[in-house]
Amino acid sequence: MTENPALSNLSHETRHFDPPEELAEQANVGEDAYDEAAADPLVFWETQAERLEWAQKWDTALDWDPPFAKWFVGGSLNVAVNCLDRHVAAGRGDKVAIHFEGEPGDKRSITYAELTAEVCKAANALTELGVQTGDRVMIYLPMIPEAAISMLACARIGAPHSVVFGGFSPESLRNRIDDCGSKFVITSDGGYRRGAASALKSNVDAAADADGSPVERILVVRRTGQDVDWNPDRDLWWHDVVDRQSDRHEAEAFDAEHPLFILYTSGTTAKPKGILHTSGGYLTQTSYTHHAVFDHKAETDVYWCTADIGWVTGHSYIVYGPMSNGATQVMYEGTPDTPHQGRFWEIVQNYGVTLLYTAPTAIRTFMKWGAEIPSEFDLSSLRLLGSVGEPINPEAWMWYREHIGGDNCPIVDTWWQTETGGIMISPLPGVTSTKPGSAQRALPGISADVVDESGQPVPNGGGGYLVLTEPWPAMLRTIWGDDERFKETYWSRFSKQGYYFAGDGAKKDDDGDLWLLGRVDDVMNISGHRISTTEVESALVSHPKVAEAAVVGATDPTTGQGIVAFVILRGGNDEEGADLVKELRNHVAKEIGPIAKPRQIMIVPELPKTRSGKIMRRLLRDVAENRDLGDVTTLADPTVMNMIGDGLKSDKPSAEE
Numbered sequence: 225m226t227e228n229p230a231l232s233n234l235s236h237e238t239r240h241f242d243p244p245e246e247l248a249e250q251a252n253v254g255e256d257a258y259d260e261a262a263a264d265p266l267v268f269w270e271t272q273a274e275r276l277e278w279a280q281k282w283d284t285a286l287d288w289d290p291p292f293a294k295w296f297v298g299g300s301l302n303v304a305v306n307c308l309d310r311h312v313a314a315g316r317g318d319k320v321a322i323h324f325e326g327e328p329g330d331k332r333s334i335t336y337a338e339l340t341a342e343v344c345k346a347a348n349a350l351t352e353l354g355v356q357t358g359d360r361v362m363i364y365l366p367m368i369p370e371a372a373i374s375m376l377a378c379a380r381i382g383a384p385h386s387v388v389f390g391g392f393s394p395e396s397l398r399n400r401i402d403d404c405g406s407k408f409v410i411t412s413d414g415g416y417r418r419g420a421a422s423a424l425k426s427n428v429d430a431a432a433d434a435d436g437s438p439v440e441r442i443l444v445v446r447r448t449g450q451d452v453d454w455n456p457d458r459d460l461w462w463h464d465v466v467d468r469q470s471d472r473h474e475a476e477a478f479d480a481e482h483p484l485f486i487l488y489t490s491g492t493t494a495k496p497k498g499i500l501h502t503s504g505g506y507l508t509q510t511s512y513t514h515h516a517v518f519d520h521k522a523e524t525d526v527y528w529c530t531a532d533i534g535w536v537t538g539h540s541y542i543v544y545g546p547m548s549n550g551a552t553q554v555m556y557e558g559t560p561d562t563p564h565q566g567r568f569w570e571i572v573q574n575y576g577v578t579l580l581y582t583a584p585t586a587i588r589t590f591m592k593w594g595a596e597i598p599s600e601f602d603l604s605s606l607r608l609l610g611s612v613g614e615p616i617n618p619e620a621w622m623w624y625r626e627h628i629g630g631d632n633c634p635i636v637d638t639w640w641q642t643e644t645g646g647i648m649i650s651p652l653p654g655v656t657s658t659k660p661g662s663a664q665r666a667l668p669g670i671s672a673d674v675v676d677e678s679g680q681p682v683p684n685g686g687g688g689y690l691v692l693t694e695p696w697p698a699m700l701r702t703i704w705g706d707d708e709r710f711k712e713t714y715w716s717r718f719s720k721q722g723y724y725f726a727g728d729g730a731k732k733d734d735d736g737d738l739w740l741l742g743r744v745d746d747v748m749n750i751s752g753h754r755i756s757t758t759e760v761e762s763a764l765v766s767h768p769k770v771a772e773a774a775v776v777g778a779t780d781p782t783t784g785q786g787i788v789a790f791v792i793l794r795g796g797n798d799e800e801g802a803d804l805v806k807e808l809r810n811h812v813a814k815e816i817g818p819i820a821k822p823r824q825i826m827i828v829p830e831l832p833k834t835r836s837g838k839i840m841r842r843l844l845r846d847v848a849e850n851r852d853l854g855d856v857t858t859l860a861d862p863t864v865m866n867m868i869g870d871g872l873k874s875d876k877p878s879a880e881e
C-alpha cells in the first residue's frame with residue numbers, strides 16, 4: 225500500500241480536548257446513541273427516518289442484495305417538501321433559510337416561505353419546458369440561490385439533477401451531459417470570482433453545440449449582465465420563464481428509492497463516475513448527521529458551509545441536510561481573499577455564524593495569511609467548527625481551534641465521500657474527547673474498520689485499508705449506467721468479506737480511534753477535490769506535442785497534494801522551455817478545468833517503467849517530493865531516474881500563474 229509519508233506520524237498525537245461542558249449538557253446526541261445503534265442498527269435508522277415527513281411509511285427498513293441496497297422499501301416522500309413546505313406548515317415560514325452574500329457585496333436574505341415559493345415556480349417552469357419525472361437535469365451555476373432553488377425544483381418533480389462544478393471545462397461538462405443523456409441544462413451568464421465576472425453560458429454552448437449533444441433546452445439565470453450568445457430555439461432566460469409561474473405546486477410523493485441526483489467524481493480511469501443517490505435513505509442520513517455532528521439547533525444557530533454546490537459537500541451539507549432541519553445558513557458566492565483576506569471572518573461576524581464547516585486547504589491558506597487577519601473580527605458567535613475533504617494535519621487543527629474557535633469550539637473532522645452521501649466517521653461534539661488530526665470513530669449506525677490485504681481487521685496500533693462493513697442509508701446505489709463498474713470499483717477488493725472498499729488508507733491508534741491517511745489508489749486530492757492521475761494523463765496526451773505522460777500527486781503544504789506531471793514529447797519536439805510548460809498546463813485546464821492544472825510539469829526523456837511496461841509512480845512521487853529514491857532494481861532501465869532527477873531541479877512554474 226502506498227501512503228502519504230507526510231501523514232504517517234499523525235497517530236502519535238497525544239493531545240486531546242474534552243467537549244465544552246455547556247455543549248455536552250445540551251447536545252442533540254449523547255453517548256447513548258452508540259449503544260442504541262449497536263443494539264439494532266436498522267431500528268436506529270428507522271428512528272432517524274421518522275425525523276422526516278413521509279407520504280407513505282416504509283414496510284421494510286433494508287433490502288440488502290449485496291452490493292445493491294434498497295432502504296425504506298415501500299415508503300414514499302417528496303424530498304423538497306421535507307426541506308421546505310414542512311417548515312412553512314409548522315409556522316416557520318418567516319425564518320431565514322439563506323443569507324446570500326455575493327462576491328461584489330450584494331446581499332439577499334430568503335425566508336423558508338420565499339424559498340418554497342421560488343422552488344414551486346421553478347418546478348412549474350421545468351414542467352412547462354417539458355422536464356418529466358426521471359429526466360436528468362444538468363445544473364452548471366455559480367454559488368447563487370438559484371443553484372439551491374434549481375436542485376430543489378428538480379427534487380420536487382422527481383427529475384434527478386446532476387450538478388457540475390462551474391470550474392469544469394466545456395469538455396468535462398459535455399462528457400457528463402452525454403453520460404447521463406441530459407436534455408436540459410440550467411446555467412447563468414456567469415458569476416463573480418476574484419473581483420471579475422467569469423463566463424458560464426459560453427461553456428454550456430460549447431458542450432451543447434457538439435455533434436450529437438442531447439441538449440434541447442438551456443435555462444439561463446442572469447447574474448452578471450454580460451453579453452451571451454443566444455440560440456432562440458434552445459435558450460431561455462430564467463426571469464422570463466420562472467418569474468411568471470404560479471408559486472403553488474402540488475408535490476407528488478416519490479418512492480424512497482427514486483433517483484435524487486447523479487454526481488460525477490473521478491475514479492482511477494479517465495472517465496468520471498456518475499454516482500447515483502436516491503431519496504429516502506440519503507435524506508435520512510444527511511438530515512441526521514447534520515443534526516448530530518453539527519449539534520444543529522434550528523432556533524438559534526446560523527450555519528455556514530463554505531463548500532461549492534458543485535461538490536457533494538454542497539449537496540449534503542448546504543442543501544439537503546441543513547434544509548431538512550430548517551437551518552438558517554449563509555451562502556457565499558466568492559473566494560476568501562476578495563476583496564480582502566478577512567472576507568470569511570467579516571461574514572462570520574456580520575451574520576453571527578455559530579457553526580462553520582470548511583476544508584483543511586482553506587485553513588492552511590488562512591494560516592499562511594496570518595492570525596492577525598481573523599483577530600481583527602469578532603468571531604465569538606462561533607460554537608463549533610467542522611473540517612472536511614482531506615486529512616487535517618494537527619498544526620492546522622490546532623490553529624483552527626485557537627485562532628478561529630477561540631479555544632472553546634469542538635472541532636469535528638468529518639470523513640466521508642461522494643459515494644457515502646453523508647458523514648460516516650466523525651467525533652460527536654457533545655461526547656468525543658477530540659484529538660488533533662483524527663476523525664476518530666464511525667458515527668452511530670455506521671460500521672467502519674481498518675483491514676489488511678487479506679481483509680482481516682488490524683489490531684489497535686496497526687494500519688491498512690479503510691472499509692465499511694455494513695450498508696448505510698445514504699450509500700451510493702450504483703454508478704449511473706454501469707452496475708459492473710460499481711461492483712468492480714467498490715466491492716471486488718474485499719468481496720469475500722462483502723466490505724465496501726473506500727480507497728483510503730487508515731490507522732487505528734491505541735484507543736482504536738481512526739486516522740485517515742489519504743488515498744491508496746491513483747486518485748489525487750487537490751484542495752479537497754478528487755482528480756484522477758489518469759484523467760490528467762489523458763488530457764496531456766491529447767496535446768499534439770505529447771507522446772506519453774505520467775502524473776502523480778505530491779505532498780503540498782497548502783493544497784494537501786499538488787499535481788506533478790512527467791511528460792515525454794513526440795519525436796521532433798525538443799522544446800523544453802517555460803512556454804511549452806505553460807501551454808501544456810493551459811491545455812489541461814481547457815480539457816478538464818483549472819483545478820486540474822499541474823503544479824509542475826517536467827519534460828523528461830523517459831519514464832521509469834518495470835520490465836512489464838508499468839510506470840512506477842512511487843519513484844516519480846519520490847522525485848516530486850524530493851526524497852531519496854527507493855528501490856530501482858525492478859526498473860527496465862535504472863539510469864532513467866538519474867535523467868529525470870537531474871532535469872527536475874530546473875524550472876518550477878507555480879500553480880498561480
Ligand code: PRX
Nearest residue numbers: 612613614615637638639640641642740754
Ligand atoms: O480521501 C478521502 C478524502 O476525500 C475523499 C472523498 O472525496 P470526495 O468524494 O470528493 O468527497 C469530499 C467531501 C466529502 C475520501 O476518499 N477525505 C474526505 N474527508 C476526509 C478525507 N480524508 C481525511 N479526512 C477527512 N475528514
